[in-house]
Amino acid sequence: MITFIRVTNLLVTFSLFVSFLLFVQCSSPSQSEIPLTPAVSKTLVQPRDTIARNEPDTVTTVTTSLTKADAATMLARKQVPILCYHQLRNWRASDSKSAKTYIVEEENFREQIKMLADSGYQTILPDQLHDYLVYGRPLPEKPIMLTFDDTNLDHFTVAAPELEKYGFRGVFFIMTVSLGRPNYMQKTQVKALSDAGHIIGSHTWDHQNVKKYTPQDWVTQIGKPVKQLEQITGKPVLYFAYPFGLWNEQAVQGIKQRNFKAAFQLATARDATEPLYTIRRIIASGYDSPKELHASIERSF
Numbered sequence: 001m002i003t004f005i006r007v008t009n010l011l012v013t014f015s016l017f018v019s020f021l022l023f024v025q026c027s028s029p030s031q032s033e034i035p036l037t038p039a040v041s042k043t044l045v046q047p048r049d050t051i052a053r054n055e056p057d058t059v060t061t062v063t064t065s066l067t068k069a070d071a072a073t074m075l076a077r078k079q080v081p082i083l084c085y086h087q088l089r090n091w092r093a094s095d096s097k098s099a100k101t102y103i104v105e106e107e108n109f110r111e112q113i114k115m116l117a118d119s120g121y122q123t124i125l126p127d128q129l130h131d132y133l134v135y136g137r138p139l140p141e142k143p144i145m146l147t148f149d150d151t152n153l154d155h156f157t158v159a160a161p162e163l164e165k166y167g168f169r170g171v172f173f174i175m176t177v178s179l180g181r182p183n184y185m186q187k188t189q190v191k192a193l194s195d196a197g198h199i200i201g202s203h204t205w206d207h208q209n210v211k212k213y214t215p216q217d218w219v220t221q222i223g224k225p226v227k228q229l230e231q232i233t234g235k236p237v238l239y240f241a242y243p244f245g246l247w248n249e250q251a252v253q254g255i256k257q258r259n260f261k262a263a264f265q266l267a268t269a270r271d272a273t274e275p276l277y278t279i280r281r282i283i284a285s286g287y288d289s290p291k292e293l294h295a296s297i298e299r300s301f
């Protein structure tokens with residue numbers, strides 16, 4: 001009886017192995033287009049019974065997830081629209097003409113967000129964008145990313161409830177010097193945004209230009225604020241937005257070395273070798289009607 005079971009087991013294992021060999025042979029033409037990664041080579045030299053248990057899908061997934069795109073491949077992928085908001089409040093007589101670009105009135109903001117939802121846009125978060133650019137992972141049909149810079153209180157009181165209506169999630173880039181100041185968010189509000197599924201990113205300590213950092217500035221502006229945000233949220237801070245959208249090669253390398261997965265600028269061209277650290281965003285202007293914002297999104301990305 002025991003011998004019979006052993007023989008049966010051997011037969012099952014053998015037939016699974018033969019099936020696998022057939023699969024490899026049949027699918028080899030299409031697989032030849034996918035770069036063979038070390039992990040896949042390792043799979044092929046594993047013991048026979050391990051190979052036999054591998055589903056065809058598993059092999060494909062492993063290949064996709066470990067093939068990192070080079071800069072040219074990332075630059076060739078269609079850009080995801082990313083909007084950058086600052087203040088969300090009604091204009092005051094004292095607001096200058098140029099300041100109004102960065103101040104979207106509350107009702108206009110609501111209409112802009114409604115327009116995005118009505119147009120079929122779905123918000124994505126930085127990890128999704130990263131995996132799309134680096135590994136070619138799929139995104140929703142009409143992806144968009146909504147980002148909010150500078151820690152303004154209205155991000156919590158106006159933006160978050162509005163995003164919630166449509167099941168949207170945003171990215172909030174915090175300058176930590178402002179936490180707890182009048183008209184800025186409290187730490188508890190930043191934590192609440194993070195807990196609700198929004199992403200908290202770093203926007204330095206007090207908004208100094210990254211192009212001019214001394215070694216001490218890297219500690220003050222990046223190291224300590226990141227640690228503070230991680231303590232507040234209980235999560236790693238993996239994304240960065242350059243103050244004023246300003247960057248250069250040195251700034252990019254400094255950010256990259258500090259374990260950020262990606263960094264966001266404004267609308268200038270991406271760096272040819274570091275597209276992941278110079279991701280483009282456009283300002284959602286206070287002057288934009290929902291219709292104008294829609295046109296601006298289609299024109300810019």
Ligand SMILES: [Zn+2]
Pocket residue numbers: 149150203207243244
């Ligand atoms: Zn800023």
